[in-house]
Amino acid sequence: MSRATLYKRSEESKQRFSFYGLLTSILHLATMLVGGVAYASSNLPIYLSLNAAYASGYGAAVFAQSLLVLLSFVALVASTILIFLSRATTARGEFASTTKLLYSAAAATGLAFLFALTALAPPAAQVVSPVYYAYVAMVAVCIALVVFAFQLLRSVTAYYAPRRK
Numbered sequence: 331m332s333r334a335t336l337y338k339r340s341e342e343s344k345q346r347f348s349f350y351g352l353l354t355s356i357l358h359l360a361t362m363l364v365g366g367v368a369y370a371s372s373n374l375p376i377y378l379s380l381n382a383a384y385a386s387g388y389g390a391a392v393f394a395q396s397l398l399v400l401l402s403f404v405a406l407v408a409s410t411i412l413i414f415l416s417r418a419t420t421a422r423g424e425f426a427s428t429t430k431l432l433y434s435a436a437a438a439t440g441l442a443f444l445f446a447l448t449a450l451a452p453p454a455a456q457v458v459s460p461v462y463y464a465y466v467a468m469v470a471v472c473i474a475l476v477v478f479a480f481q482l483l484r485s486v487t488a489y490y491a492p493r494r495k
Contacts, residue, residue, distance in 0.1 A: 425487050
């Protein structure tokens with residue numbers, strides 16, 4: 331294959347990665363929206379007050395679980411920003427930065443998933459709404475999309491890898 335054809339494929343891969351990054355960021359935002367609705371429709375916001383948590387009989391455990399759910403939203407926001415930034419660094423050809431950003435996004439999404447899972451354990455499992463399960467499933471899908479982004483990045487960087495002569 332000629333060098334021009336390989337370059338053209340590389341540029342198409344960059345565009346595909348950029349579009350995929352945009353879709354992944356949009357899914358992260360939709361996940362935060364679903365999570366916000368699920369959080370608000372459950373009784374978890376009530377337990378952000380230690381007084382209410384102790385008065386309900388659940389104690390500090392449900393307070394901590396409610397706080398961790400909020401932290402999962404913060405981790406998803408960080409992951410969304412990191413994925414969006416990885417699009418820009420890929421367009422400029424800074425693949426080392428893109429890789430670091432994607433690893434950070436994967437870690438942030440993983441933390442969001444772990445934090446979101448904490449509300450599925452007792453005592454908070456008794457007060458979450460059924461929509462919350464959809465939120466946890468969507469966070470798992472976000473993890474899968476970030477992992478797939480590594481495969482797309484590998485196809486983008488294949489052109490720039492050293493060749494044997």
